[in-house]
Amino acid sequence: MIEDRIIIKGNKEGLNAVINIHKFKDFDEVLEVLVDKLSKGRKFYKGCTLKITAELKYINDRELSKLKDILFEEFLIQDCIFEDKEEKNSKVFSGIYEGRTKFIKKTIRGGQSIDYSGNIVIIGDVNPGAVVSAGGNIVVLGSLRGNVHAGASGNDKAIIAAFSMQPEILQIADIMTRSPEDGVKPTFPEVAKVKDNMIIVEPYLLNKFI
Template identity: 65%
Template sequence: MLDEGIFIKGNKEGIVALINMDKFKDFDEMLEKLLERLSSGKQFYTGATLTLIADLRHINDKQMRRLKDVLFDEIMIKDCIFQEKEEKESKTFTGVYEGRTKFIRKTVRGGQSINYLGNIVIIGDINNGAEVSAAGNIIVLGSIKGQVRAGINGNKKSVIAAFSLQPELLSIADLITISPEGDKPTYPEVAKIKDGEIVVEPYLPNKYISTWRD
């Protein structure tokens, strides 16, 4: 039960472990409890993919690597995916949640690749040929001209926002689209999933709403 800090269930992709970090005094106690819970069903979990959903502000990169190593060795899982637990929505963009956020104060140039398990905020541009992927949201205080992927762990509430949205490729969760031809808007836009498709909405009021299709 989640009241005990950990709730585990199976799905078609593997195992999902929902972690309430507030129930544990530290990371070590949580890891010990998680191992205890998984060990009891080890025969079912061996070779499976584990999706761990938690408030990632309480788990740093070193601890994530350690958790993966321990689960690979002790439970023999195939893969471990970290997903941010959804919290209170931001008033600015629908689908933006509090959590681990990586700030990048420079332009991401062609040939560069950035991947992060939380949200990414870039103060600069994403140039053609650059790739940026996040488990959460991607917010760019500049232009997007490269490839951007939000919600890479399947979070369909993730968004991609930029002052100028002209990507080579844009993906949210399992949906992919490209920038349409024609004149580019001169105002900030937000891309999100609505009714099973990626739609692009202006951040400024009283502007049109467009739908991008392959």
């Protein structure tokens, strides 16, 4: 049956899509049918985890990359796990680590707002009153003095990094904190992450980024 070429089911972890590769003439047809099926519930998929079960030996790296782009960019999938139907091995492609990244080569001024479903890298400053929100990580190659929200879709594995961390509000997933009021400016890059259900800020160390 045509209908059983791709079967999509929801569970408490997210979505599971089982693809029967042999029932398609080529990978472009796989993408066409998958996009059609996912489009019917597009608004429910933002930030979710999608597990795709298929015979991965029949899908090359270029095709996997194309599939990831569609899932992260068009459907705002946060994490994608590919499981081999024959070997039962899983490989995680995470929106946090391998997802789409938006590069912004300017300072974000007060009153400006940036919102993106993937990672955001800002080559410049984030001024007071500016708001930056990302589904993934936020990296600021300058001073961070505005409001930033990483892992906005609920992923508490996201991180926020900056050359000079002086935020008004710092938020990862649903955990929020404010900058200390001691007025001390950091003199080295720092990374903020969630640990024990609270946000901690640590100096950036070359071999211990997370």
